[in-house]
Amino acid sequence: MNQFSIVVNRYFSHQKSSYINSNIFKNNCFNLIQRSYLRPSISHASILQHVKELKHLQQVHAYIVTSGLAQNIFLSNRLTNSYASCGLMNDAEQIFHRIPCKNVVSWTILISGYAKNYRFVEAIGVFSEMVASGLLPNDITISSIVPAFGKLGLTQIGKSIHSFWIRRGYGSNVIVETALVGMYSRFGHVGVARKVFDYMPERNDVSWNAIIECYSDHGFGEEGFRLFNLVRREGFTVDCFTIMSLISAASSIDGSRVGEGIHSFASRTGFQNDQLVRTALMNMYVNRNCTDDAYFIFNEMKVKDVVAWTLMLTAFSSGKYWAKALEHFNEMMRVEDLELDSVALMGILKSCSSLGALHQGRGVHALIVKIGFTHDMFVGSSIIDMYANCANLEDARIFFEGMEEKDVACWNAMIAGNGMNGYGNDAIDLFLQMKGLDINPDESTLVCVLCACSHAGMVDKGLDIFSHMVKTWNIVPSSRHYACVVDLLSRAGRLRDAYSLVNSMPFDPDFEVYCALLSACKVHGKIELGIEISNKLFQLEPNDAGYYVLLSNMYALAGNWEGVKMTRVSLRAKGLKKDPGFSSIEINGELYTFMAGQKDHPQYSEVEGLVKFMIERIKEAGYVPDTKSVLQELSDDVKFDILYHHSEKLAIAFGLGRTKQGTIIRITKNLRTCNDCHYASKFISKVFERVLVVKDANRFHVFEGGVCSCKDFW
Numbered sequence: 001m002n003q004f005s006i007v008v009n010r011y012f013s014h015q016k017s018s019y020i021n022s023n024i025f026k027n028n029c030f031n032l033i034q035r036s037y038l039r040p041s042i043s044h045a046s047i048l049q050h051v052k053e054l055k056h057l058q059q060v061h062a063y064i065v066t067s068g069l070a071q072n073i074f075l076s077n078r079l080t081n082s083y084a085s086c087g088l089m090n091d092a093e094q095i096f097h098r099i100p101c102k103n104v105v106s107w108t109i110l111i112s113g114y115a116k117n118y119r120f121v122e123a124i125g126v127f128s129e130m131v132a133s134g135l136l137p138n139d140i141t142i143s144s145i146v147p148a149f150g151k152l153g154l155t156q157i158g159k160s161i162h163s164f165w166i167r168r169g170y171g172s173n174v175i176v177e178t179a180l181v182g183m184y185s186r187f188g189h190v191g192v193a194r195k196v197f198d199y200m201p202e203r204n205d206v207s208w209n210a211i212i213e214c215y216s217d218h219g220f221g222e223e224g225f226r227l228f229n230l231v232r233r234e235g236f237t238v239d240c241f242t243i244m245s246l247i248s249a250a251s252s253i254d255g256s257r258v259g260e261g262i263h264s265f266a267s268r269t270g271f272q273n274d275q276l277v278r279t280a281l282m283n284m285y286v287n288r289n290c291t292d293d294a295y296f297i298f299n300e301m302k303v304k305d306v307v308a309w310t311l312m313l314t315a316f317s318s319g320k321y322w323a324k325a326l327e328h329f330n331e332m333m334r335v336e337d338l339e340l341d342s343v344a345l346m347g348i349l350k351s352c353s354s355l356g357a358l359h360q361g362r363g364v365h366a367l368i369v370k371i372g373f374t375h376d377m378f379v380g381s382s383i384i385d386m387y388a389n390c391a392n393l394e395d396a397r398i399f400f401e402g403m404e405e406k407d408v409a410c411w412n413a414m415i416a417g418n419g420m421n422g423y424g425n426d427a428i429d430l431f432l433q434m435k436g437l438d439i440n441p442d443e444s445t446l447v448c449v450l451c452a453c454s455h456a457g458m459v460d461k462g463l464d465i466f467s468h469m470v471k472t473w474n475i476v477p478s479s480r481h482y483a484c485v486v487d488l489l490s491r492a493g494r495l496r497d498a499y500s501l502v503n504s505m506p507f508d509p510d511f512e513v514y515c516a517l518l519s520a521c522k523v524h525g526k527i528e529l530g531i532e533i534s535n536k537l538f539q540l541e542p543n544d545a546g547y548y549v550l551l552s553n554m555y556a557l558a559g560n561w562e563g564v565k566m567t568r569v570s571l572r573a574k575g576l577k578k579d580p581g582f583s584s585i586e587i588n589g590e591l592y593t594f595m596a597g598q599k600d601h602p603q604y605s606e607v608e609g610l611v612k613f614m615i616e617r618i619k620e621a622g623y624v625p626d627t628k629s630v631l632q633e634l635s636d637d638v639k640f641d642i643l644y645h646h647s648e649k650l651a652i653a654f655g656l657g658r659t660k661q662g663t664i665i666r667i668t669k670n671l672r673t674c675n676d677c678h679y680a681s682k683f684i685s686k687v688f689e690r691v692l693v694v695k696d697a698n699r700f701h702v703f704e705g706g707v708c709s710c711k712d713f714w
Contacts, residue, residue: 104135181214240271360586387399388414406439411430518530519550592651
């Protein structure tokens with residue numbers, strides 16, 4: 001390195017970004033170059049090494065061109081690398097193609113640039129051109145291209161490159177061998193990755209991180225931790241990537257204490273403030289449904305990127321904190337320069353869908369159009385699902401038909417939307433259209449179709465589709481498909497056939513199948529069979545209070561109050577609690593949520609009078625409260641008060657008072673609606689001449705003129 005380059009390097013190392021971000025770069029540095037009598041290519045290359053901003057890179061580039069140095073291969077390689085480092089691969093490629101006599105460094109820089117910018121197909125294309133030109137790759141070329149094979153799952157080509165490396169006798173190289181460990185990990189070949197690692201004569205921190213990550217990512221968390229302990233004994237340095245691999249390993253091990261231990265270790269070693277580590281910890285807690293822990297980390301972050309915001313949105317959505325998810329999304333929208341991605345958009349659409357927040361969902365749809373995500377098919381299927389779950393099938397259909405390209409997920413969403421809204425024939429028609437367009441259905445498609453047949457009472461059609469799944473579509477029925485057919489038969493009153501199907505299944509029934517059968521037992525009053533099914537459910541899901549409540553309601557309907565008492569004692573003995581019922585209603589874009597029995601609600605003074613008026617009116621029309629599911633030792637007044645303050649009644653009364661005559665009232669409830677609320681809703685729809693759309697935990701109920709779309713089966 002010449003004297004000028006040494007001066008430049010020292011100056012940059014002291015001044016760093018403050019120097020680069022000032023006009024001194026333009027005024028002083030170029031003056032030094034212009035006055036320098038030393039080799040200009042070396043001087044320019046030294047400056048390029050430190051340029052971080054595009055405008056300064058372009059200034060250096062322009063000066064190189066005007067100085068007649070554009071054909072210098074050394075400078076051209078440096079320029080290619082600088083543009084690639086800025087993510088400007090088109091500019092990098094233009095400079096590369098202008099190099100008259102490209103060497104292996106030229107090709108390697110372009111290959112590495114594409115790989116580092118996640119343009120793996122282009123990286124492989126350039127690599128192929130290089131080999132075709134007669135140049136042999138070196139160790140840096142190999143280590144640059146190997147990750148691309150891993151990312152794209154090109155197993156055979158990856159193995160060929162590994163064989164090439166061995167045949168050419170390049171010898172041991174820690175960088176190449178570490179890249180090979182990562183590649184085989186991507187292929188899912190954990191054993192091969194371990195063999196490569198074990199034969200490495202030299203290992204560095206990156207090598208250890210690669211093999212720990214390999215085991216962690218493929219569910220072998222215990223081995224990942226064993227290797228970590230070996231790393232510490234051999235004295236290698238732990239960095240943020242090690243911590244992230246351990247977090248991944250903890251996620252594959254049952255129990256939360258391991259994850260908490262890694263969190264504690266990250267704090268002790270000073271990595272808890274690293275953005276990547278915090279994000280990984282958040283992801284771990286989100287996957288474990290520890291929303292409060294994830295939120296604590298999120299709030300501690302000084303700088304929150306779109307990944308952190310989206311993870312928290314996912315946590316609220318998957319944890320059924322849907323109202324909080326909407327609030328969180330509105331906060332996201334107030335953050336400057338935060339670019340939303342498809343994951344965030346799908347998360348907020350899911351929350352709008354779950355809450356029946358149609359107005360909010362339309363706003364998100366408008367935002368999607370504005371920022372250009374309408375062509376994303378994952379987002380598109382979420383939009384269809386949102387409209388369908390808000391009982392606005394017409395808008396779902398309009399969007400679906402307007403999509404230029406549809407994948408199977410979009411078709412599934414539209415079929416499911418028709419099915420859940422009671423349009424079974426339309427769902428079947430869509431299914432047949434898929435066949436005409438040569439779109440192969442998947443397992444979810446058949447689930448959607450069978451559910452549609454069930455909700456529409458199309459028993460023969462559903463059974464015909466089920467019997468031809470393997471022969472026609474090469475899809476082996478899973479437990480979900482059996483659950484749909486059990487529900488189909490049960491709704492038609494063919495409980496014996498449903499139970500026979502369960503007993504003839506080629507594998508052990510899971511909770512979905514038994515739950516469908518238990519619901520049928522409740523409707524048809526088959527108490528003994530219901531008790532038998534409940535015992536099987538308790539074995540599969542011993543900590544789900546919902547099944548105890550369902551069994552208790554069955555006993556109550558049969559007048560077996562001793563059975564009710566025993567079930568509730570068992571519930572308390574296990575320390576289980578029934579989830580509190582809540583219902584939401586959206587009015588003029590604002591979401592209102594009511595809890596069962598909630599008398600401290602901000603709008604309760606308004607709702608109380610509306611509920612009394614509503615109950616009086618439907619009583620005059622013949623409504624009689626169904627108190628069978630309420631504890632019998634309570635007085636009648638207390639029983640009635642409990643029933644009148646169920647969450648959907650509060651929400652419906654509020655909707656009647658706050659909306660104009662003729663407006664559809666849309667309610668979303670987190671639990672299955674009770675017999676009394678279902679019975680009352682039919683009277684409300686008739687007396688007040690309103691359409692009520694109630695989506696409970698099990699299905700849609702559209703009440704109109706005193707009749708429900710579910711035909712009293714839910």
